[in-house]
Amino acid sequence: MLTKKCVLLFSGKGSNIKNLIDKQASLNGKLEYIAAFTNNPTAKGIDICSDNDIEVTISDQEELNSNLINFLSKYKPDLIILAGYMKILPDDIVNKYVDKIINIHPSLLPKYPGLNTYEKVLKNNDLYHGVTIHYVNTTLDGGPIILQGKFKIRKKLSIKELEDLTHKVEHKIYPIVVKWIADDLISVKDNIIQFNDKTIYSPITYLVDEMSI
Numbered sequence: 001m002l003t004k005k006c007v008l009l010f011s012g013k014g015s016n017i018k019n020l021i022d023k024q025a026s027l028n029g030k031l032e033y034i035a036a037f038t039n040n041p042t043a044k045g046i047d048i049c050s051d052n053d054i055e056v057t058i059s060d061q062e063e064l065n066s067n068l069i070n071f072l073s074k075y076k077p078d079l080i081i082l083a084g085y086m087k088i089l090p091d092d093i094v095n096k097y098v099d100k101i102i103n104i105h106p107s108l109l110p111k112y113p114g115l116n117t118y119e120k121v122l123k124n125n126d127l128y129h130g131v132t133i134h135y136v137n138t139t140l141d142g143g144p145i146i147l148q149g150k151f152k153i154r155k156k157l158s159i160k161e162l163e164d165l166t167h168k169v170e171h172k173i174y175p176i177v178v179k180w181i182a183d184d185l186i187s188v189k190d191n192i193i194q195f196n197d198k199t200i201y202s203p204i205t206y207l208v209d210e211m212s213i
């Protein structure tokens with residue numbers, strides 16, 4: 001069995017990378033987190049990586065994309081996980097690693113790409129909110145969707161409460177997708193998701209009961 005080599009890209013507190021690393025044992029050695037990269041020298045995720053013996057490359061802003069290119073050339077990952085990496089990847093990187101980059105976004109895409117999703121959800125009194133995990137292509141937050149976690153907003157929430165609920169859903173579903181990839185269940189071909197060699201025409205949705213998150 002070949003172990004897939006995976007790198008983690010992050011910019012902030014790193015709750016998703018911590019959650020993924022904590023659940024690595026469930027991947028049965030099929031996928032390993034070998035290194036991480038951040039654009040933020042004060043990101044809390046750096047400590048999480050250090051605590052888990054994962055080497056982190058910390059880049060300055062001026063050389064960010066050339067440092068990232070060098071990082072990826074050095075580690076030659078089979079999978080690149082974006083977990084709160086708040087920089088847009090340049091097209092040449094996306095094209096070089098096409099079908100190998102996944103991202104988590106805190107909205108039910110195609111609703112609310114970009115920033116400030118919680119504000120938009122609350123302002124629009126949305127009945128549902130959730131999380132999307134997708135392959136990355138050259139359209140911002142626009143790549144093929146692998147899995148969405150969705151929940152009903154049952155009462156008036158503050159931004160912080162909505163964010164906390166959303167993070168709980170992220171922590172439920174990102175490990176599911178990584179395990180699918182580790183187990184070779186998911187792939188993407190010509191921008192279309194394949195699950196167990198069957199074409200998936202609309203996103204798989206995990207409906208989460210708010211009471212359980």
Ligand code: GAR
Nearest residue numbers: 012013014015016083084104105106
């Ligand atoms: C997560 O909510 C993730 O969905 C979001 O950043 C947060 C990172 O949290 N990503 C984006 O907004 C990307 N467009 P974390 O640092 O605790 O994992």
